[in-house]
Amino acid sequence: MSILNIMWAGGSAFASVQKVHQQILSHAICPSPINTWLLQGGAQKGDPVREWNLSSAQLKGRHVWKLLTPLMRTRFHKALPEDLEIVLLDGIGVARVILPVLQRLPQVRAVVVFHGATRLRRADQKLLDQFPAARLTIAAVSQTLASSLERYLQRPVAVLRSAFDPVAFRAATLSREQARSHLGLPLEGSPVLGAVGRLVEGKGFGCLLDAFASVSAHQPDARLVIIGEGPARPALEARIDELDLRGRVSLPGHLPEAATLYRAFDWVAIPSTEEGLGLILQEAVMAGVPVLTSELAVFREQLADAGWYAPSDNVHAWGRLMERAFATPAHSVLEAQSRALAPEQAWKDFSETSQRLFSCR
Template sequence: MARRIKVLQLHPDYNIKAHDFADLGEQIFRALPPARFETVNAFLRGRPTGDQPESRAERSIYFEFSDAQLKGMRIRAMWQLFRYCRSQRFDVVICNRFKPVNMMLMLNRWLKIPLCIGIAHGFGEYDRAYRRQQTARLVSPAWRFVGVSPAVRQYLLDCRCGFTERNTVAITNAIDIVQAEGLQLSRDEARSQLGLEPHVRLVGALGRLVPVKGHIHLIRAFAQIAGAHPDAQLAIIGAGREHDRLLREVELLGLQGRVHLLGFRENALRYVRAFDIWAMPSLAEGLGLALLEGMSGRLPVIASDVPAMLPLIQGAGGIAVAPADVEGLSRALDEYLSLSDEQLQMKGEQSYRYLTERHDIEVFRQQYLELIDSALSEVTL
């Protein structure tokens, strides 16, 4: 019996969810046939507690490094990671986000793992000159790089630090549509559980309450059209440091009872069908999985025209608005809220068709399997 290909996937933090419909790492493991691949998932920080789930990988490793151990030279962390990888003799290491990529770039000078894959989830990781210089010095023929959208791939290429047309590809994130739909509550049940009125026009948004998500601009845009659409309300699912600022803005604009900050909700995708319109006013995104989640609920979309999201908005037939453009957002909200229920539903079905045609999870899995197979074919295991 042939030896199975041994694959390690390395993450900066423990981040396994009970449902993996949009979990990049878990979906990569789903792509690898167990008869051919032995899989290990590793986390630099954190571990599950209580009834939190573990990865679908055959084994999970928790290094539990502290923040201090992962700063600066990271000598202790680097040594532990080196010893572990040397003892396990992996054929493939998949690194998610900058820190694992950076650590493995340095370590693979000695480990000589045949294939390393670095996944970039957004922009800015290589903006610093010293990071570009270091990366350019360490990239070897063993490396392949993935941007989670064509825009992220182009960002990597533009850095000119070892990312090339040959070694850098785009594999656009996707979601398991069947699993996502199976989790979603009906419109009435979702509204009931969220404490929202059953017969209003509801604009929804989902995301951490941090400045880059642009929620304050959405609230201000909603204020401009609230008078013209008295049956409309806005609800935002998410928690974060912007909560108090957003709440003050709601009060300042006199939108109490019209704008709802719903806080963190476990498995927030369950509530997507509570909404009539899906809004994503981010100032920047690597891809914006929340946009795909809205499409899975058959919702028309309004979102910022940042490079990673613009092709998705256009493909879904949604409305693209410049980041932080309150006037543009208010016009988009007014346009959709002026449609009949039937017209809104047609717009939502258009976004759902686009999702199924262009972001199917089976295509995503196949692309990762083909990347690993093709890259390994160029080396001798």
């Protein structure tokens, strides 16, 4: 019996989704190796995956590709392992492509994991309804997301709140001195606010820059580091110049080792306008750094009253939140946020749920 993990794409833009799937599958109890397919993009060097190198137009059946969809499904069907029992699907996009292939394979169970808010179509609901609960599990990475999906789909949604092994995560994290040296930051003195994520509009980094500019006018030694890459880089760089923040704000790009660098920061900001879960929150708090977040239900789900919140895209509110943070001893806030997050219990719950959903008979 084997498990097949099917991802929409590889590359840095999908690193967080890949990380979640790796964590899930690390708990799967299955005698055979776990195979991975990437429908688009390339894998990291050395990863044992099958790369299909299909375009979005092919996968979505656009234009002339609609006529070739049956041929694509036949190719997928022939490539499935003969002893396949479980297929882990990366969200509704992959489900639209793969579930029709699995309809005639009653021995195969599918698990579709939703990682964030998704615009579902009526056709999606019809597709999912063709599979009984014994053959299809819908899972979401947070209770907030699961509740939303349940209301729309009118079927149970398992909560698979992503989590990390806190002991292993902390052991891999660099010390404050090592992390600051790695990022070229002063070892002492300057308060440093960090942020991690793709440079895209929904991450709220434009708002963060404007808010930081208002704070740094009164605290010129403060620094802001935004780790990540994406299409919003030119706009963010232009805004940094407009705000005269060169030397105070750095954009080091995508760093594969980003999860080891949190201790370089005094605080981590997560100004997203929406999130399925927000792995950065968990990583920062486990590394020993408190977080400032947008006022989103999914963040309150994890931090409750221990969170420090500001409305999304509200520059004035984010500026006040930063000023308050820079004037507050971070360790006292961290203690409360660590208790609320309860990473050891979260890891236990995540591990047990993963084992139940992804263990071969």
